[in-house]
Amino acid sequence: MSRKAENISIVFIGAGNLATQMALAFLKQEGIDITQIYSRTEKSAKELADKCKCAYTNDILDIRNDADYYIYAVKDDALGELIDNISIDTGIHAHTAGSVPMRIFEKKRTNHGVFYPLQTFSKNKSVRFDNIPIFMEANSDEALRNLTHLAQKISSKVTTCNSTQRQAIHLAAVFCCNFTNHLFNIADNILKSNELPFEYLLPLIQETVDKLQTLSPTDAQTGPAVRYDKNVISKHLKALENMPNEQTIYELLSKNIHKTNKLTN
């Protein structure tokens, strides 16, 4: 690819769902060049590099040392070792993990920070970045200014937070994305065993989310657990007899809804 000298250059460390979606969002912007993709797996590196029309490598020693930004989008477990093994000490290095403190970079002398987009990324489902909150943290004013500038290229919701707050955001996200999706999965299984399609639930699910535009989750709470309606709850627990884990989840969530509701009313 042709590269303009005044353009910002980015090397991606990682080629999974998050790296792919971020790279595709940056590709659409003027003045940004993705110059290389590193992944432990050559196939993944090549796949994303082909999309970005750039170089790729699966050898840490081949990572180019002239980039403005190094964005680490890899599994949390792999992050520490990678940071230790990448000896490049120029450019700004930033990881994208919700639950990893910025101090994982502390041995590095370079400018560094965190660039955490709050979203769920799946294969085969592209997302628009402009609406996604990106949480920034950096070890210097200069790094923070530059990382913020970069983030604002793809999102209108860029904000700073510290590592403790970012961990809280990640934890909250697990509840309202990963766990919520699991409840949808349980609902799907209940319907399947009664020969009913999941599609029936979609308007209800959308309304449950739409309510959050005007009501707090506390005010929006409905259902038999609010008043602990024993009649309905015991019928439901009986219907879950063959799904003991889901039965426990049902009982635990119902009790907690009742308790929370008593405390707030």
Added chain:
Amino acid sequence: MSRKAENISIVFIGAGNLATQMALAFLKQEGIDITQIYSRTEKSAKELADKCKCAYTNDILDIRNDADYYIYAVKDDALGELIDNISIDTGIHAHTAGSVPMRIFEKKRTNHGVFYPLQTFSKNKSVRFDNIPIFMEANSDEALRNLTHLAQKISSKVTTCNSTQRQAIHLAAVFCCNFTNHLFNIADNILKSNELPFEYLLPLIQETVDKLQTLSPTDAQTGPAVRYDKNVISKHLKALENMPNEQTIYELLSKNIHKTNKLTN
């Protein structure tokens, strides 16, 4: 109000959120008259009757006996006694409860059935009915035909199911509406204790739901629990030390996600 002889007439038994939203949906249709509202609480009966410009009563013996339909939209607990005490044996009587079998009407000699709209109804939040699935059941072909005709006036998604299926739908709805909203509430509390606004989570929540248009909940599952990432999970459990119930919920859901994911991959 002026009433045309050929119009369909409805009496509502109950004046809560569901009765109100249904009555307002029917009011917008041609050829339907709401002729009376009954509620145990005179104030509630009057409030809805004012909106419907119709009569109201809080005396069971005053319920008029010339309506085509009697729609019972009251709490499950109150339903049996009300049905026993309303001696009118003309018209079609239908309740709207997910978990109450149709046989609750069995002592009645009239045509009867169930008219169950699958949605969450809150005060101060109006909903559009046209998209809401309504599940019908009736004790005769004639009652089913008439109830279906009535339901189709307000919704394009009218379908029949038996009492067992309807209970499964209600149970699934508890998981993906009431319980989901409770997870949003927990997420809100986690953010609040870190001085962060709930609004940050809205794009993530919307994307979690949007995914269901193209992916099954099983395929859409992401997060640390899928591979049981002990590193992240133990950090999160530690962060929940002061919220022991939520900590238990976190652990239980994570284990169940991991187990479900192992079974399906």
